[in-house]
Amino acid sequence: MTLSNPKELKSVIERHGFSFSKSLGQNFLIDQSILDKIVEGAGIDKSWGVLEIGPGAGTLTRELANTAGKVVAVEIDKSLENLLAETLADFENAEVVFADIMKTDIRALLAEKFRNMPVAVVANLPYYITTPIIMTFLENEIPVKSLTVMVQKEVAERMAASPGGKDYGALSAAVSFYTKPKIVCSAEPHCFLPQPKVASTVITLSVLDKPSVEVSDKDFMFKIIKSAFGQRRKTLLNALSKSPYVALEKSSVSAALESLGLDSSIRGEKLSLSDFAQLSDILKPRGIEPHKL
Numbered sequence: 001m002t003l004s005n006p007k008e009l010k011s012v013i014e015r016h017g018f019s020f021s022k023s024l025g026q027n028f029l030i031d032q033s034i035l036d037k038i039v040e041g042a043g044i045d046k047s048w049g050v051l052e053i054g055p056g057a058g059t060l061t062r063e064l065a066n067t068a069g070k071v072v073a074v075e076i077d078k079s080l081e082n083l084l085a086e087t088l089a090d091f092e093n094a095e096v097v098f099a100d101i102m103k104t105d106i107r108a109l110l111a112e113k114f115r116n117m118p119v120a121v122v123a124n125l126p127y128y129i130t131t132p133i134i135m136t137f138l139e140n141e142i143p144v145k146s147l148t149v150m151v152q153k154e155v156a157e158r159m160a161a162s163p164g165g166k167d168y169g170a171l172s173a174a175v176s177f178y179t180k181p182k183i184v185c186s187a188e189p190h191c192f193l194p195q196p197k198v199a200s201t202v203i204t205l206s207v208l209d210k211p212s213v214e215v216s217d218k219d220f221m222f223k224i225i226k227s228a229f230g231q232r233r234k235t236l237l238n239a240l241s242k243s244p245y246v247a248l249e250k251s252s253v254s255a256a257l258e259s260l261g262l263d264s265s266i267r268g269e270k271l272s273l274s275d276f277a278q279l280s281d282i283l284k285p286r287g288i289e290p291h292k293l
């Protein structure tokens, strides 16, 4: 069975009377070279476990199960149950859990299914949940080694952006705090059935053993970062002193910038993550949390 062959995929879909749901982002991959690149990007072998999110017809699941020791795939759509039972029948090391990943206790699932195996996450999901899911893994420090995800091209560019450019923002800062990002490949609309409207990019985020910079209070630093990028056209000084996330006096922000040798007219996108960490450590003792946040 070669599910990357559109004829074979259509035939299995028809046999099971499956119909695609737009709202669940059901665009299934039909390009073998992209499947190969995703598996390679995940950096797995037989000693690894894979948590796949959104297996669809099982096309990628089969490839992952050929390479990894064990694959657990979380799929929200119960109408794929019989279809997946057929497409994964030959793979004793692949298991499907029917659940909404947004409502799943992922930490408990990993502990139950993988015990001490290193785990890679692989996901080709609807765009609106991909970034929240990535942030759930990173912010909660869920123990996985990497996340290989298909995202909208622009989102991948923002994730991998360096300070100074137009793509650099709060997402880039969070990604570089927790991971080392690497673009794997792009996927044009014709690589999917049915074709989506926009092009996608596969990116691997290799989770760092410890965050890339030291900071005394990472939550406070991310409030500073969110404030800086929430109002990009403002100077950093104005964005921070009028922030809806932290209460800071203009004079203390000004003094902090000066002590770091940063110009008072600087904008947030010019600061590196290490600048934000230092700024946060200086401002933290003076920050008063606003009441209604």
Ligand code: SAM
Pocket (backbone or CB within 6 Å): 024, 025, 026, 027, 028, 029, 053, 054, 055, 056, 057, 058, 059, 060, 074, 075, 076, 077, 099, 100, 101, 102, 124, 125, 126, 129
């Ligand atoms: N991995 C398959 C492939 O590449 O051909 C299918 C990818 S398709 C873009 C997205 C899959 O994610 C669909 O099967 C969809 O039902 C599933 N999905 C959507 N939302 C989900 C959620 N919240 N939890 C788990 N799976 C979800």
